[in-house]
Structures are given as structure tokens and as C-alpha cells.
Amino acid sequence: MSVRNPKLDHPLTRLAALAFRKYAPELHRYIERRMRRPGVAPDLTQDIFERFLQIEDADVVRNPQAYLYGIASHVVREAMFREDRSLVTYDSEAVEEAGGRLDHALPDDMAERLALQQDLKRALAELPAMHRTVLLLIKRDGLSYEEAARRTHLNVNTVTTYVFEARARVKMILKDRQE
Amino acid sequence: MKLQGQIDRLLAQRASEWHQILENATDSQRAEFVAWLKQSPLHVQEYLETVYTDQVLKHIDAERLEDIETLIAQVAPSVVPLGKESLTPGSLPKGEGRNRRRWTVGFGLAAGLALCFSLLPFAFKHFEAAPEYATALGEQRTIQLADSSIVTLNADSRIQLRLNETHRDIELLRGEALFKVAHDPSRPFTVQTKTAIVQAVGTQFNVYERPNGTRVSVLEGRVKVTPLGRSSAGAGATRVAPVTESLSAGQEAQVGADGTFRRNPKADVMKTVAWRERRLIFDDAPLEDMVYEFNRYSQSTRLTLDGVPAGSHHYNGIFDAADPDSLAALLAKEPDLTVERRNGEIVIRKR
Numbered sequence: 001m002s003v004r005n006p007k008l009d010h011p012l013t014r015l016a017a018l019a020f021r022k023y024a025p026e027l028h029r030y031i032e033r034r035m036r037r038p039g040v041a042p043d044l045t046q047d048i049f050e051r052f053l054q055i056e057d058a059d060v061v062r063n064p065q066a067y068l069y070g071i072a073s074h075v076v077r078e079a080m081f082r083e084d085r086s087l088v089t090y091d092s093e094a095v096e097e098a099g100g101r102l103d104h105a106l107p108d109d110m111a112e113r114l115a116l117q118q119d120l121k122r123a124l125a126e127l128p129a130m131h132r133t134v135l136l137l138i139k140r141d142g143l144s145y146e147e148a149a150r151r152t153h154l155n156v157n158t159v160t161t162y163v164f165e166a167r168a169r170v171k172m173i174l175k176d177r178q179e
Numbered sequence: 180m181k182l183q184g185q186i187d188r189l190l191a192q193r194a195s196e197w198h199q200i201l202e203n204a205t206d207s208q209r210a211e212f213v214a215w216l217k218q219s220p221l222h223v224q225e226y227l228e229t230v231y232t233d234q235v236l237k238h239i240d241a242e243r244l245e246d247i248e249t250l251i252a253q254v255a256p257s258v259v260p261l262g263k264e265s266l267t268p269g270s271l272p273k274g275e276g277r278n279r280r281r282w283t284v285g286f287g288l289a290a291g292l293a294l295c296f297s298l299l300p301f302a303f304k305h306f307e308a309a310p311e312y313a314t315a316l317g318e319q320r321t322i323q324l325a326d327s328s329i330v331t332l333n334a335d336s337r338i339q340l341r342l343n344e345t346h347r348d349i350e351l352l353r354g355e356a357l358f359k360v361a362h363d364p365s366r367p368f369t370v371q372t373k374t375a376i377v378q379a380v381g382t383q384f385n386v387y388e389r390p391n392g393t394r395v396s397v398l399e400g401r402v403k404v405t406p407l408g409r410s411s412a413g414a415g416a417t418r419v420a421p422v423t424e425s426l427s428a429g430q431e432a433q434v435g436a437d438g439t440f441r442r443n444p445k446a447d448v449m450k451t452v453a454w455r456e457r458r459l460i461f462d463d464a465p466l467e468d469m470v471y472e473f474n475r476y477s478q479s480t481r482l483t484l485d486g487v488p489a490g491s492h493h494y495n496g497i498f499d500a501a502d503p504d505s506l507a508a509l510l511a512k513e514p515d516l517t518v519e520r521r522n523g524e525i526v527i528r529k530r
Binding site: 045057133 | 201219221231237
């Protein structure tokens with residue numbers, strides 16, 4: 001028997017989660033374009049921010065990520081729809097992918113995908129050894145924080161610290177590629 | 180441009196930390212996260228990019244070129260075993276050398292060969308090197324001891340460990356370290372500097388050794404501080420009898436080079452340990468202290484004061500520790516100071 005989480009059962013939360021699921025691929029594509037080709041992607045941050053401000057804290061605190069992603073997905077989707085209409089280049093694949101996996105993150109274009117793999121390789125090489133080790137154990141090898149802590153003889157808190165530091169560094173390196 | 184880069188780095192770090200916290204967040208943490216998002220569109224953007232990066236990271240080293248066992252072997256020296264054969268605290272004479280390998284040479288021939296042979300294994304076992312850990316300028320390092328205590332070394336710092344079944348003794352030879360002590364009442368955890376001995380059982384505290392004394396800040400639990408009352412200040416110097424003082428969470432004290440113990444009632448210990456995030460937080464700090472702090476972090480740029488009287492300038496502010504230029508930019512606006520940049524050095528002079 002499944003147990004429902006009352007925090008996730010609020011109508012607004014469900015709505016946000018629905019928007020997230022529906023438009024997640026577009027949102028990922030937008031963020032990817034903005035990070036790697038900031039001049040190409042329109043800046044929708046202010047619009048996302050203003051809509052996020054309008055929601056009551058009591059609602060959004062139930063599941064902030066779902067709300068933010070829901071709103072961001074909607075804003076991006078609307079912008080892309082406007083863009084598509086103006087350019088008359090509606091992407092039918094995007095519609096097909098709209099209900100797809102949430103972890104869609106790699107770019108669609110093969111050249112871009114390879115470029116990203118190269119960037120990840122370079123980013124990994126730039127990380128200090130401990131950060132690199134922990135990141136590989138968790139992200140590549142799929143270990144839990146506890147398992148990674150046992151392998152490296154660190155405690156779990158230290159492992160989580162290395163992971164968030166490594167992720168921040170990788171993000172910076174991916175963005176720096178454009179500068 | 181450079182300043183912007185530093186801000187971006189701190190923001191990226193914060194967003195990534197939030198992503199981590201939200202995996203198991205409490206209601207109050209989620210509320211705090213929402214408040215953070217609502218502070219600025221930049222925070223929203225950073226967080227969205229962080230989530231994207233996290234997804235992308237699932238594809239890292241997809242070709243599996245990195246050998247994880249080699250990497251683990253590389254980082255393993257950071258893990259310090261708590262061996263039964265370790266040194267007994269206080270069993271060794273104090274030395275000046277950094278690498279204190281004290282192979283005993285004190286066995287006289289008169290003691291006879293038989294005695295030498297019988298003592299030799301004991302001597303080697305007992306006088307093996309106490310491990311030392313150090314960081315260079317700008318470097319920070321975290322070391323976990325086998326008892327699960329964690330030592331985080333700030334830049335330009337050095338510690339020596341003496342661990343055994345009854346004691347956990349650490350000497351802070353230079354710089355600053357944060358100690359998160361695993362609870363074990365049977366083995367007191369002691370940190371010694373030139374001017375003080377700090378003892379804890381299960382707690383978290385920061386110790387900063389400077390030429391003018393030792394600052395002790397307690398984040399969790401309670402520590403006992405015993406000033407050592409050095410008498411090296413000359414024939415007329417007053418020797419202060421050691422009196423053990425107690426510090427609890429949120430409290431901070433300074434032990435002077437002469438052994439004086441002074442509590443700092445205005446201390447904010449979370450600001451004291453902002454160095455973990457490479458932030459320097461100053462509250463009405465004298466300029467000479469700020470320069471000293473910045474110089475611990477930067478290998479490429481040194482700040483120098485030339486003719487600026489001590490105590491003449493005080494500032495509040497939060498800085499990126501790796502960015503001495505930001506302090507120079509601030510000082511350049513002072514009507515009575517000049518800032519000159521030359522190869523690897525920023526010289527601040529009295530106008």
C-alpha cells in the first residue's frame with residue numbers, strides 16, 4: 001500500500017510538479033544553452049523570479065524545488081513557444097519529449113554532446129584529487145554517501161561537502177568555457 | 180571582472196550547498212532556501228544551473244578512464260590511523276625541527292651490546308615519527324582521524340599528531356585549524372599551541388595560533404583552556420600561573436603570548452570559521468590584521484603596509500579570501516592612503 005506524503009499532496013504543489021514533468025526537457029535545454037551559449041538564450045530569469053515571488057511562502061515551502069522548476073519550466077516553455085511561432089520552426093520532437101524523463105540533460109546535437117563530454121573531462125581533471133574521487137564514486141559509480149564515506153575513510157558529512165564543492169566547481173568550469 | 184568571478188564562485192558554492200541540503204531538508208531549511216531564492220534573480224538562476232549541472236554529472240567519465248582505486252590510494256594518506264603503537268604523549272623532548280624523526284641515539288656504549296639489542300625494538304617502536312600535516316599559502320585541507328574526529332587546516336598551517344589509546348594530542352605548530360572531535364571520554368582530545376592547551380571531549384572548536392597568542396572559539400560543546408604563561412619576554416616579565424578556564428558553545432577567548440586569558444564577549448564564532456568558505460569577515464578590524472589574514476591565502480599577491488601606523492585604520496566587511504585586490508580597491512578610496520601595484524605585491528602607503 002502506498003503512503004501519500006501530505007506535503008506533496010497540495011493542489012499547487014501538484015500543479016507545479018505537473019508543469020515540471022511536462023516541460024522539463026525545454027527547461028534543461030534552455031539552461032544548457034544559457035550556460036554554454038549565453039548570447040543565444042534569452043534571459044528569462046527575471047520573469048521566473050517575479051513569478052516565484054508572487055507565491056505565498058506557506059505554499060512554496062512545501063516543495064520549493066517543484067515550485068521553482070514548475071514556474072521556470074512554464075516561463076521557458078512560453079518563451080520558446082513565442083520564439084517558435086515567430087520563427088515558424090516549431091519543434092515537434094520537443095512535444096514528444098515533453099512527457100519524457102526528467103533527467104534529460106545532455107544536449108541533443110551530437111557535436112554539442114561531445115563538446116560537453118570534453119568539458120566534463122577537463123573539469124574532472126581540474127578538480128583536487130579528493131573532490132574527484134568522491135564525485136566519481138557518487139555520480140559515476142552510483143555509490144551512496146555512506147558507501148563513498150566507507151571507501152574513502154571519510155565521514156558522511158565530509159563526503160557531502162566534497163560533493164557540493166565539486167559540483168560548484170564543475171558548474172563554474174562549464175560556464176567559463178564561454179569566457 | 181575578477182571581483183565578479185569571485186562573487187560567481189561563492190554563489191555557485193552556495194547554490195550547490197542548497198541542492199545538497201534539500202535532499203533531506205527540514206521545514207525550516209526549506210523556508211530558509213525559499214528566502215534565499217527570493218533575495219535575488221541571480222540566486223534563482225544559480226540554483227537552476229546547479230540542478231542542471233547535477234544532471235549532467237551523471238555522465239561524467241562515461242568512458243571510465245579514471246581508475247578509482249588509484250585515486251583512493253592517492254588520497255588515503257589523508258586518513259590518519261589511530262595505531263596502538265603510537266607515541267605516548269609527552270614521552271618525547273621538544274625539538275625545533277619540522278620533521279621530527281627522533282631515532283634515538285642516546286644509548287651509550289657503556290650500556291652494553293646486550294642491553295642495546297634488547298631495547299632497540301622498543302626504541303624504534305616508541306620513537307617513530309609523529310605525523311605532521313601542513314598546508315601551503317592559500318591551501319585548505321581536511322584530515323579525518325581514525326576515531327572519526329575531523330581536522331580542517333586553514334591556509335599556511337601545520338599540525339603534529341600524537342595519538343594513542345589513552346590520549347589524542349595535537350600540536351598546532353602554526354596557523355589555524357578547526358577540530359570536530361569525536362566523543363570519547365576515555366581519550367581526552369588536546370590541542371597545544373605555544374601559549375595554550377585546549378582540551379575537549381566531544382565538541383567542535385577552532386584554534387588560531389598567531390605570534391601574539393592563541394585564539395580559541397567554540398562552536399559546539401565545551402573546552403578547557405590552560406594558558407601556558409610563557410616567561411620568554413625577558414627578565415622582568417611576569418609569569419602568569421596557569422589557571423584553567425572554561426569556554427562553551429558560542430564563546431571565544433584570546434590567550435596572549437604572556438599567558439593572559441581574555442574573553443571576547445562580542446565574538447561571533449560562525450564568523451570566525453567563515454574561513455572554511457574562504458571568506459574573511461572583519462568587524463572593526465585593524466588594517467594590519469586584515470593584511471595578515473589576506474596574505475595567508477594568496478600565493479600570487481602579497482599585501483604590504485608601508486608607513487601606515489598600527490591601529491590607524493579599522494574596517495568592517497566580508498571579503499573573498501582569495502581576492503586581495505578587493506581590499507586594495509577599498510583602500511584606494513581612502514584619502515590618506517595610496518595603493519601601488521607592482522610584481523606580485525600591493526603596497527599600501529600613508530599619503
